[in-house]
Amino acid sequence: MKRTHTYFKGIKPIAFEGKESDNPLAFRYYNPRQKVGKKTMEEHLRFAVAFWHSFGGMGTDPFGAATKTLPWLSAKDPVQRGYNKIDAAFEFMSALGIHFYCFHDYDLVEEGSMLNQSEERLQKVVAYAKKKQKETGKQVLWGTANLFSHPRYMNGAATSPDFRVVCHAAAQVKNAIDATVELGGANYVFWGGREGYLSLLNTDMKREQEHLARFLHLARDYGRKNGFKGTFLIEPKPMEPSKHQYDFDAATVIAFLREFDLMDDFKLNIEVNHATLAHHTFQHELQVAANAGLLGSMDANRGDYQNGWDTDQFPNNVYELTEAMLVLLEAGGFRTGGINFDAKTRRNSTDLVDLVYAHIGGMDTFARALLAAQAILDDGEYVSLRKKRYASFDTGDGKKFETGKLSLKDLHALAGKAGEPELISGKQEYLENLLNKFV
Ligand code: XLS
Numbered sequence: 434m435k436r437t438h439t440y441f442k443g444i445k446p447i448a449f450e451g452k453e454s455d456n457p458l459a460f461r462y463y464n465p466r467q468k469v470g471k472k473t474m475e476e477h478l479r480f481a482v483a484f485w486h487s488f489g490g491m492g493t494d495p496f497g498a499a500t501k502t503l504p505w506l507s508a509k510d511p512v513q514r515g516y517n518k519i520d521a522a523f524e525f526m527s528a529l530g531i532h533f534y535c536f537h538d539y540d541l542v543e544e545g546s547m548l549n550q551s552e553e554r555l556q557k558v559v560a561y562a563k564k565k566q567k568e569t570g571k572q573v574l575w576g577t578a579n580l581f582s583h584p585r586y587m588n589g590a591a592t593s594p595d596f597r598v599v600c601h602a603a604a605q606v607k608n609a610i611d612a613t614v615e616l617g618g619a620n621y622v623f624w625g626g627r628e629g630y631l632s633l634l635n636t637d638m639k640r641e642q643e644h645l646a647r648f649l650h651l652a653r654d655y656g657r658k659n660g661f662k663g664t665f666l667i668e669p670k671p672m673e674p675s676k677h678q679y680d681f682d683a684a685t686v687i688a689f690l691r692e693f694d695l696m697d698d699f700k701l702n703i704e705v706n707h708a709t710l711a712h713h714t715f716q717h718e719l720q721v722a723a724n725a726g727l728l729g730s731m732d733a734n735r736g737d738y739q740n741g742w743d744t745d746q747f748p749n750n751v752y753e754l755t756e757a758m759l760v761l762l763e764a765g766g767f768r769t770g771g772i773n774f775d776a777k778t779r780r781n782s783t784d785l786v787d788l789v790y791a792h793i794g795g796m797d798t799f800a801r802a803l804l805a806a807q808a809i810l811d812d813g814e815y816v817s818l819r820k821k822r823y824a825s826f827d828t829g830d831g832k833k834f835e836t837g838k839l840s841l842k843d844l845h846a847l848a849g850k851a852g853e854p855e856l857i858s859g860k861q862e863y864l865e866n867l868l869n870k871f872v
Pocket residue numbers: 537577622624668670704732743775
């Protein structure tokens with residue numbers, strides 16, 4: 434396939450040059466074919482670009498107009514704009530060595546004024562993307578439907594109090610699943626930005642959540658019947674744009690999946706900045722998902738310590754991601770999931786090359802974190818210290834407790850016999866230093 438570099442002029446394929454490199458357009462840590470444990474970095478990390486931020490984000494914010502000129506969006510015809518955007522995305526992925534992409538239905542092409550017009554447009558651009566995938570080997574990490582931008586969704590999509598809106602949402606999800614199947618997507622995501630409420634005064638929460646469950650069952654059944662073999666993912670977020678979102682955090686979503694018998698088909702897509710909005714760490718959310726066997730995929734970004742909203746900055750915190758990679762590696766790594774850069778360059782980062790720097794930085798940060806986490810696991814002290822902390826449950830009465838062989842009265846008797854236990858240090862600072870040694 435010949436590469437034309439129409440949009441990202443002068444950007445050559447980004448190469449790994451090692452940590453001594455001064456070249457800002459090179460990787461210093463991300464070396465796709467380097468083995469880390471049993472897999473290569475590329476196989477571990479499965480990076481993806483996000484169509485909405487990277488090829489559709491114009492720099493608007495609630496106070497200001499677009500600051501960015503995206504040359505692939507200049508065509509008059511919406512379908513042509515869709516083709517051009519796909520060209521730009523594929524060119525970008527090739528330059529960065531990223532093999533996956535993620536999209537909403539109406540990132541691929543602008544929504545029409547009628548459902549059938551939108552469908553026609555979508556089919557055209559999907560056919561085009563499919564052709565580009567064949568030529569380049571690029572793949573879809575996940576597809577989704579945008580069920581939050583259109584005014585009809587102001588009261589929710591699957592959880593709207595108006596049945597006609599639910600039908601529209603279903604139509605979009607059907608089409609987005611079709612597109613994902615057609616493009617061989619590995620996952621299909623539900624992120625419910627409007628599935629929640631602004632005020633409980635006008636909301637029948639129980640009924641709305643039952644509607645959401647019914648909706649997910651229908652989508653799952655449709656997908657399975659029509660060739661979708663991948664994983665359905667729910668992406669928790671506590672708020673924004675709704676005051677309260679039903680998929681608040683990992684624990685809430687897991688309880689929901691259990692209650693409504695969806696555990697077999699759905700896993701979680703954990704996003705860094707959503708975790709922090711829920712007053713959790715990223716690693717906490719990953720661990721909660723992993724404990725339930727539901728760690729599916731990640732949306733990579735970061736928030737801002739000084740303010741509380743979803744700033745979606747590119748990741749640059751090696752320390753935080755090392756802890757995250759520890760959770761991922763101990764859980765056995767990704768299966769169908771990957772790392773989607775659901776992140777945007779700042780409003781005042783107005784050069785096209787800024788998007789390249791942003792992804793290089795994100796990929797290098799994850800690579801560094803992966804290397805550190807693997808080294809920590811190989812070293813073994815971290816794992817053995819944590820295990821040792823629970824040693825009193827490994828044998829004797831502690832083991833009997835774990836296996837359900839003791840009653841509360843038995844524990845009472847043991848307490849009397851043992852007397853006051855001596856204090857055992859949690860060794861947090863020691864462990865933090867241990868982590869630091871490998872970062
Ligand atoms: C918004 C979400 C969104 C989903 C896809 O906060 O992160 O971008 O990932 O709909």
